[in-house]
Amino acid sequence: CKGHDFCGEGHICGDHSQCQNLLTRAACVCRPGFAPIREDEAYCQDVDECAAGAHYCHEFTTCTNTAGSFHCDCLPGFLRVDDYSCTEHNECISGTHNCDSNAICTNTVGSHRCTCGPGYIGNGTTCQPFCDGGCKNGGSCVSPNVCLCQSGFKGELCETDVNECAVGIAQCHPNTHCVNLPGWFHCECRAGYHDNGSFALNGDSCTDIDECATGRHSCQNQTVCVNLEGSYDCRCPSGQHCSGECLHDGQTKRNGHVWTLLGDRCSVCTCVNGQVFCRRTMCECDNPNVDLFCCPECDNRITSHCQSHNGQVTYRSGDTWIHDCQSCRCLQGEVDCWPVPCPKLHCRHTVLLEGNCCARCVGSPCETDGDSAAAVVPDLTKSCRDERGAQQLGGSSWRPDGGPCILCHCQDGNICCSADPLCPFNN
Structure with missing residues (x-):
């Protein structure tokens, strides 16, 4: 038969305790997760299962005490299996890592590590390609040891200027000659021509100079100046005898006379029918008496070679190259450099x-x-x-x-x- 309900007679239990009917009386019993403060269990307090080691949390979890119970939290980098256990989360496999696309993801206990791959530098979350030696002249390193060069440069490190004049890229007008510059080129008016003021990029604005009208000629001794396209001619009037002499640097030179230019032993001038023509001395390296001062390219002695600024390139005497916007030349073992000459620009922008x-x-x-x-x-x-x-x-x-x-x-x-x-x- 049903027992007597002693608890129903007003038996009072404290917090976290509940009344329980016995055979002859009522008694207070602590709720699960609580322990009695005194012997009659009318008053109970929370049991810290985490501190007492009375929990069931497995490895890779943290026990957190709650009122009357506890729960198990997963450590960072781990995933829950059930209420008491967690397993390691492989961010590298799941794709939940923050590594750069050019980095190597390595799984670790509770986390992961990002390391830039071969040929890349950075902290792993951001990796940039690395070019040994660096890209020169504004080039960009786009992949390991691969430089994307700006227009006008080439080479593994964009270290070589493209000679647009030599390779035929430049389309200069016949009245001009192409002048190669680092990264681009310039169409410069030939001798006997000048720009008409419109300064066309291809030199189409270079027009003939009338040396006769402007007095920029060397005709004398009864010869008559006749303007030609890009030049002039000194002609004898009909019925007169002309000597064909030339006036140069205040001195009269006879027709056919050859002389070394004053102050420049490497240039020779010739008077031909009233006109003076000057040119650089022809270098014949097979000639044992060749002037090495004027013809440094004929000097094959090792002591006359030069090293580049970084010491990685050897130049022979007479070689020229561009370095940091300077034209450099090897002259018998010594390097002379001077600023790259820039054309005068006649434009607003x-x-x-x-x-x-x-x-x-x-x-x-x-x-x-x-x-x-x-x-x-x-x-x-x-x-x-x-x-x-x-x-x-x-x-x-x-x-x-x-x-x-x-x-x-x-x-x-x-x-x-x-x-x-x-x-x-x-x-």
Whole structure:
């Protein structure tokens, strides 16, 4: 039969304790996870199973005590199996790591390690290709030991200037001759021609100089100056006898006379029918009496060789090369360098590209490099109207509506916009 309910008669138990009917009376019993404060168990307190070691948490977990119980939390880098156990999480296999695409992911206990792969440098989360020796002349390292060269350069490290004149890239007008420069070229008017003021890039603006009209000739002794395309001729009038002598540096030279140019022992001049022609001394290296001062390329002695600035290249006497925007030449064991001559530009907008030694003309102010010393100073008097119709002063900058990473500026009345590299939304 059903026993008597002693608890129903108002037997009171404290917190975390519950009443339990016995055969002859009621008694207080602590709830699971609690221990009695005194013998009658009317009052109970929480048992810290974690501290007492009375929990069931397995390896790779942390025991956390709760009121009347406990729970097991997985350590960082581990995944839950059940309420009491966790297993290691392999981020490398699951793809939940933060390693760069060019890094090697190595799983560790509770975590992982990122190491940049061969040919790359960085902290593992970001890896950049590494080119041994570095890319020269503005080139970019795009993969291990592979440089992407800027226009006008070539070589494994972009260390070699492309001679556009020699390879036929340059399309210069016949009235000009091509002058190779580091990274590009220049079409320069030939002797007897000058630019008409339009300064065409291909030299189409080079026109003939009338030496006779301008007095830039050497005709004398009754000879008559006759202008020719790119030159002139000294002719005797009909019925007269002309000596064909030449006037040079204030001295009269007879027709056919050959002499060494004053102050330059490596140049010889000839008077031919009233005209003076000068040229460099012809170098015949087979001649045992060749002047090595004028013909350093004929000097094959090892002591006359030169080393490049980094010591990696050996040049023979007479060789020339470009280094840091300087033309260098090996002269009998000594290196002489001088600044690369840059053509005079007659245009408003110029730009000095990275890796180039000389500025070049561009058609738009937006193509100029604002940080370049060759860039033209903006005209502050020329304003612009932005996309909202507001007037922007010359030289001012702003961000257009809806373009937090676009930066526009007013330059010579033109609106020039580009992506802002410092914008956090670009990262």
